[in-house]
Amino acid sequence: MTARRSEAGWLAWTAPALLVLGALSIYPLLFAVEISLRTAGGYGLDHFRRLAADRLFLVSLGQTLLYTAAALALEFALGLALALLVNREFRLRRLVRAVLLIPMLLPPVVVAVLWRLILNPEFGVLNGTLRGWGLETRGLTWVAAENTALLSVILVDVWQWTPFLFLLLLAGLQGLPVEPFEAAVVDGASRWQVFRRLTLPMLRPVIAIAVLLRGMDLLRVFDQIFILTQGGPGFATETVTLYIYRTAFRFHNFGYAAAMSFVLLAATTTVARAFLRLLRQQPA
Amino acid sequence: MNKLGKLGGTAALAVAVLATLLPLYWLATLSLKREVDQFAVPPLWVSFQPTWAHYSDIFVNRNFGRYLWNSAAAASVSTLLALAMGTAAAYSLARRPRPGLAFWILSTRMFPPVVSIVPLFLMLRWAGLLDSIAALMLLYTAFNLPFVVWMMRGFFQELPPDLEEAAMMDGQTRLGALWRVVLPLVRPALAATAAFCLVIAWNEFLFALIVAQTDQAMTLPVGIAGRVTQYEIKWGAMSAAGVVAMLPVFLFAALMQKHMVRGLSLGAVKG
Numbered sequence: 209m210t211a212r213r214s215e216a217g218w219l220a221w222t223a224p225a226l227l228v229l230g231a232l233s234i235y236p237l238l239f240a241v242e243i244s245l246r247t248a249g250g251y252g253l254d255h256f257r258r259l260a261a262d263r264l265f266l267v268s269l270g271q272t273l274l275y276t277a278a279a280l281a282l283e284f285a286l287g288l289a290l291a292l293l294v295n296r297e298f299r300l301r302r303l304v305r306a307v308l309l310i311p312m313l314l315p316p317v318v319v320a321v322l323w324r325l326i327l328n329p330e331f332g333v334l335n336g337t338l339r340g341w342g343l344e345t346r347g348l349t350w351v352a353a354e355n356t357a358l359l360s361v362i363l364v365d366v367w368q369w370t371p372f373l374f375l376l377l378l379a380g381l382q383g384l385p386v387e388p389f390e391a392a393v394v395d396g397a398s399r400w401q402v403f404r405r406l407t408l409p410m411l412r413p414v415i416a417i418a419v420l421l422r423g424m425d426l427l428r429v430f431d432q433i434f435i436l437t438q439g440g441p442g443f444a445t446e447t448v449t450l451y452i453y454r455t456a457f458r459f460h461n462f463g464y465a466a467a468m469s470f471v472l473l474a475a476t477t478t479v480a481r482a483f484l485r486l487l488r489q490q491p492a
Numbered sequence: 493m494n495k496l497g498k499l500g501g502t503a504a505l506a507v508a509v510l511a512t513l514l515p516l517y518w519l520a521t522l523s524l525k526r527e528v529d530q531f532a533v534p535p536l537w538v539s540f541q542p543t544w545a546h547y548s549d550i551f552v553n554r555n556f557g558r559y560l561w562n563s564a565a566a567a568s569v570s571t572l573l574a575l576a577m578g579t580a581a582a583y584s585l586a587r588r589p590r591p592g593l594a595f596w597i598l599s600t601r602m603f604p605p606v607v608s609i610v611p612l613f614l615m616l617r618w619a620g621l622l623d624s625i626a627a628l629m630l631l632y633t634a635f636n637l638p639f640v641v642w643m644m645r646g647f648f649q650e651l652p653p654d655l656e657e658a659a660m661m662d663g664q665t666r667l668g669a670l671w672r673v674v675l676p677l678v679r680p681a682l683a684a685t686a687a688f689c690l691v692i693a694w695n696e697f698l699f700a701l702i703v704a705q706t707d708q709a710m711t712l713p714v715g716i717a718g719r720v721t722q723y724e725i726k727w728g729a730m731s732a733a734g735v736v737a738m739l740p741v742f743l744f745a746a747l748m749q750k751h752m753v754r755g756l757s758l759g760a761v762k763g
Contacts (some may be wrong), residue, residue, distance in 0.1 A: 235611075
């Protein structure tokens, strides 16, 4: 076989995958550009101009960023704490790790239904239990009132996705070399000093990867909010993905929906590029 | 560590385990409770008279058998297709490295799905594939392909090429060598990759929501969503449906085992 024919042969192995990706990932993206530029009289930037003046879009964008930042911070802090706690020798360690991973594997729709039932202010088990203890639950409206809804959907996200940060950070901790820590103990470093000066800096690459991956997913959040609140009450929990979905499939304005989705794409691309850059730096 | 610190750590872990399990346990009890027991105050955690009525209700009266079948068909067929095409591409990219192409394939996985829902909806409508499970099989195949290519490429790179070259000296074709020599060696990795694809397809909601127009192509998540966003929620039925949708995931998780970290971090963290 000549070298050239063999090269072509190797490329042929990738052909089915590339064809499917071309037809169902790349082509739709280009098609979306075309849809977003369609206007009544031909092509133009009308939809993009409308974006800047659409208060609801700006509100949903702001809430998406707030949701992402708050959930990410909570999930990271909790995930790191749990990872540090599990990164010790104790009985039942494997079982505890396995249990803590469960939520992130479950269908987000089911997780949302579960919490919708639990958090129901009148009939839910959470307020029911608190009332059973003689506590006042009138202010605990959870997803049912405008002022508590966003915080509640964030907490549900934290329940489901802290395990993701926990698992990656735990793997990172277990991959750290032992020698620096032994040396630090010999030098008489305090536990806090070891954590601050050794653990955190050495864990940085894993932290970056975990936070970027989770951040990318948070920006596109849809399932849980769709079930828990549908973006309401009012627009208290409206996010960009939800607004795009509604614009396209309730109000049938495909062009405007496509234009909005490119704002989300731009935000995600920034995060994705940072992730890919980290991946490239790794030894293969 | 001092005794007090150790105790505090154990207590914190116990709280985390309880916070994970109690909501799930509660959902399971709701699915087994008669309506009079569902809203009892104080809540009934253990002592209630169990009933299977909600499970028979969702399958007999609410068409969940259909949704279950749809979910299973979409997840399994798309996983098989993604594995077949993805493994071939991954093998090629591992033996004839093209880092640019490999990263490009991975990057297609990172687009937010919402960007393509409008064009995909129009394409499917044009092709007459709306409201069909075939559409979901195709979409999930495309969605999982980059993941399969990327993961399997990593696993193949860890195997020395001498193995299949020896087999080819003995007269095997490359495909034969891949099938008989290489794939058996990466079977656990292949199983873990398949499990990831299954979970992602099984849990997926947004694509399934735009494809399904009637019961015909509804998956479990869409079937459940359609019934909770109405004003009156049947608590028992929804809990039973939730439990049914959760159970297979535990099976898939068992298959992932030690490759879970690698899969979740797209190979960036070695578990």
